[in-house]
Amino acid sequence: MSAGARVRRRRRTGLALAVVVLAVAIVVSFAKQRETLRGPAAKPLPGPALRTLAKDDHILLGTALRDEPLRDEPGYRKDIVREFAAVTPENAMKWDAVEPERGTFKWGGADRAVDFAAEHGLKVRGHTLVWHAQLPGWLTDGNFERTGLLHLMTGHIRREMGRYKGRVPTWDVVNEAVADDGSLRQSLWGKELGPGFIAAAFTAARKADPKARLAINEIGAESIGPKSDTLLRIVRKLKQRGLVDEVGFQAHFNLNGVPKTMESNLKRFAKLGVDIAITEADVALPDKAGPEALQAQAKVYARLVRTCRAVPRCKALTVWGFTDRASWIPHNQPGFGRATLLDDQLAPKPAYRAFQDALRGS
Numbered sequence: 389m390s391a392g393a394r395v396r397r398r399r400r401t402g403l404a405l406a407v408v409v410l411a412v413a414i415v416v417s418f419a420k421q422r423e424t425l426r427g428p429a430a431k432p433l434p435g436p437a438l439r440t441l442a443k444d445d446h447i448l449l450g451t452a453l454r455d456e457p458l459r460d461e462p463g464y465r466k467d468i469v470r471e472f473a474a475v476t477p478e479n480a481m482k483w484d485a486v487e488p489e490r491g492t493f494k495w496g497g498a499d500r501a502v503d504f505a506a507e508h509g510l511k512v513r514g515h516t517l518v519w520h521a522q523l524p525g526w527l528t529d530g531n532f533e534r535t536g537l538l539h540l541m542t543g544h545i546r547r548e549m550g551r552y553k554g555r556v557p558t559w560d561v562v563n564e565a566v567a568d569d570g571s572l573r574q575s576l577w578g579k580e581l582g583p584g585f586i587a588a589a590f591t592a593a594r595k596a597d598p599k600a601r602l603a604i605n606e607i608g609a610e611s612i613g614p615k616s617d618t619l620l621r622i623v624r625k626l627k628q629r630g631l632v633d634e635v636g637f638q639a640h641f642n643l644n645g646v647p648k649t650m651e652s653n654l655k656r657f658a659k660l661g662v663d664i665a666i667t668e669a670d671v672a673l674p675d676k677a678g679p680e681a682l683q684a685q686a687k688v689y690a691r692l693v694r695t696c697r698a699v700p701r702c703k704a705l706t707v708w709g710f711t712d713r714a715s716w717i718p719h720n721q722p723g724f725g726r727a728t729l730l731d732d733q734l735a736p737k738p739a740y741r742a743f744q745d746a747l748r749g750s
């Protein structure tokens with residue numbers, strides 16, 4: 389073989405090698421991407437499942453459910469089925485998700501949540517029918533007059549509850565109606581329809597699914613104060629008309645902890661003859677906080693569980709996500725993550741064990 393031919397052959401071999409290396413690199417990177425897409429595997433968790441311990445306390449234990457990891461992450465799904473007895477679709481049932489354009493309905497996420505729950509024997513908390521946030525633009529910018537708006541509100545309730553009749557046993561009918569100072573929140577609903585929108589929504593909901601349990605859900609009303617005083621008056625009136633079955637306290641906490649008056653507050657609501665639910669519990673931590681913050685967080689979770697156990701009518705407790713990889717906190721409150729029981733790799737944090745111990749009564 390001539391020197392020229394040898395050089396050409398070496399070049400060809402080199403090129404072929406480079407192509408093989410590139411192909412392998414592409415395959416490995418695709419495989420890695422797919423692994424990320426599918427999320428971490430569920431980790432072994434110590435002791436009995438939380439749902440079992442909660443059941444012994446007559447508490448239905450739930451978690452917020454996100455559509456993306458529900459679709460993509462087997463570990464996420466596995467943990468839910470193992471640890472929880474109920475799910476609350478975190479965003480999939482909100483008005484902007486189900487009717488982004490007027491008259492165009494997208495039930496994909498909501499259906500997925502309800503089907504997943506049915507497949508695994510989990511209860512669903514419908515969330516949420518009448519709220520001031522996550523409303524579609526056509527509704528907020530529509531300048532509807534009073535009667536038209538009322539009609540849209542009751543129509544939305546009828547349609548959504550009707551679709552899931554018999555499959556969603558509890559609904560957050562009205563969410564966050566009261567402002568922090570105890571006045572009616574000046575939302576689209578409060579501003580345009582006045583305080584009567586609340587009873588109108590509950591009346592429509594009762595009619596839409598007479599067997600469903602109807603809840604009013606509130607944020608920041610855990611302690612005794614102007615906000616919970618107003619809520620108490622609203623609930624008393626609704627209860628007198630047979631329109632409400634349950635009051636939801638969201639319990640979005642941080643390291644300031646559970647308010648001292650929470651237990652007595654829940655008890656005064658229970659006295660009205662309604663059930664109590666903790667509906668969106670989490671405990672936000674600054675990202676920069678050290679390991680001692682995780683211990684402090686564990687104490688807040690434990691205290692919350694004990695508070696629910698101390699109120700006989702506190703029948704449900706839902707955490708607003710159970711893993712840091714699917715929690716609203718980092719996205720909506722940048723600088724604050726790590727608010728849930730498991731870390732972003734699904735490994736238990738001190739809060740998980742503390743939650744377990746508190747459910748056991750220890």
Ligand code: G3I
Pocket residue numbers: 478479521522563607638668716720
């Ligand atoms: O859907 C859009 C998507 O199209 C867009 O590309 C993306 C870009 O950021 O945003 C997506 O919308 C996000 C939406 O969740 C759906 O994922 C919003 O940015 C985000 O702000 C929104 O946050 C939700 C928040 O409600 C809105 O107020 C949280 O996930 C949800 O956990 C949170 O839940 C509420 C309860 O329903 C009621 N109580 C308070 C609680 C916390 O705010």
